[in-house]
Amino acid sequence: MSLGTGAFELPGPSGARCSGQPLAWRFAVRRYAAGAACTGRTCRQISNGISEDREGKVSGLRVVDGAVERDHGVVENPGVGGAWRSPLCQEGTLAPIVALGKFDSMHIGHRALAQAAATLGGTPWLISFSGMAKILGWQERLPIVPLCEKARVLASWSPFCGGLVPSMRYLPFEEIRGLSPEDFVRLLAEELGAKGIVAGQNYKFGYKASGDARLLEALGTQYGLQVKILDLVTSDEKVPLGEVSTTQVRKALDQGDMRHVARLLGRSYRLVSRIDGRHLASCRSVPCSAFLNQPPAEGEYTASIQVHSSQRPNFAAEENLAMGPLRMSVIFSADSMVLDGGSFRQLDGAEVVRLTADF
Known part of the structure; x- marks a missing residue:
């Protein structure tokens, strides 16, 4: 570099x-x-x-x-x-x-x-x-x-x-x-x-x-x-991966190959969104504009969904509430992530929450 x-x-x-x-x-x-x-x-x-x-x-x-x-x-x-x-x-x-x-x-x-x-x-x-x-x-x-x-x-x-x-x-x-x-x-x-x-x-x-x-x-x-x-890492000790790089990770995300993404990262891929907690109970989709990191390709996946919240808008500080994880089917389109298979309880008061999807 x-x-x-x-x-x-x-x-x-x-x-x-x-x-x-x-x-x-x-x-x-x-x-x-x-x-x-x-x-x-x-x-x-x-x-x-x-x-x-x-x-x-x-x-x-x-x-x-x-x-x-x-x-x-x-x-x-x-x-x-x-x-x-x-x-x-x-x-x-x-x-x-x-x-x-x-x-x-x-x-x-x-x-x-x-x-x-x-x-x-x-x-x-x-x-x-x-x-x-x-x-x-x-x-x-x-x-x-x-x-x-x-x-x-x-x-x-x-x-x-x-x-x-x-x-x-x-x-x-x-x-x-x-x-x-x-x-x-x-x-x-x-x-x-x-x-x-x-x-x-x-x-x-x-x-x-x-x-x-x-x-x-x-x-x-x-x-x-x-x-x-x-030396450059080329495997996860079980499966040959080629030269491990961020470029490879992005390519696998673009192809929707979440298993390969997980092998490259050594962990499940976590997509993070910020959403309005006032409508959490009725939340069935998340707009792409709410994503804080790269989503996978358009298509249907199974993911573990969880909501993290605090009483402060700056929710990345100490978290005092977590709902889930719920195993859901998630469908990605060009403009949103649709959630299917569960719902969250409503939060009291207006606050921004973090919704994570682990694949």
């Missing part, structure tokens, strides 16, 4: 190119090239902007992972929520072992990275990057795992990680996209306090994706880090 595109070839204070200047100067050059004030940013400032899976509120919206989840979708990177400071400042806290990747679908290959990180004697951190889609002009689409489900998935990986629950943290892509491979590894080692690094054999990093797994090992050694490079 590339961490940067585009070149910044402005001269430094003495005429040297940016690659030979201190990190703060390189950030100053990059901001100047973009027309911003030449204030400069250091590795320390970037690491202090890292965000994690915690909640905050900005203008009434919920901020998680540096992304905002609105009622019917996700807007990436409007600002960082939940500023993080290194846990190494806290006595008795294990140093992080960072696993590098996009972690968009949290499939069994991603789980293998977390599992490997847990073997290196620290706390597994899944490090990814916020704001990539917008900056790189990628097509906007629903995620595989919505923000409100990530903590649940990470907790389910605990048995694979020696009882540790991995955490997910995001670095702001805009701030690190111009870092050289060495600067990026230095950020992990010196500013985030990482003790080790885990990545897949095809991982690319640094300016113009100039770093590969071999360079990652060399730089890790240089900065005193343990480095573990993993």
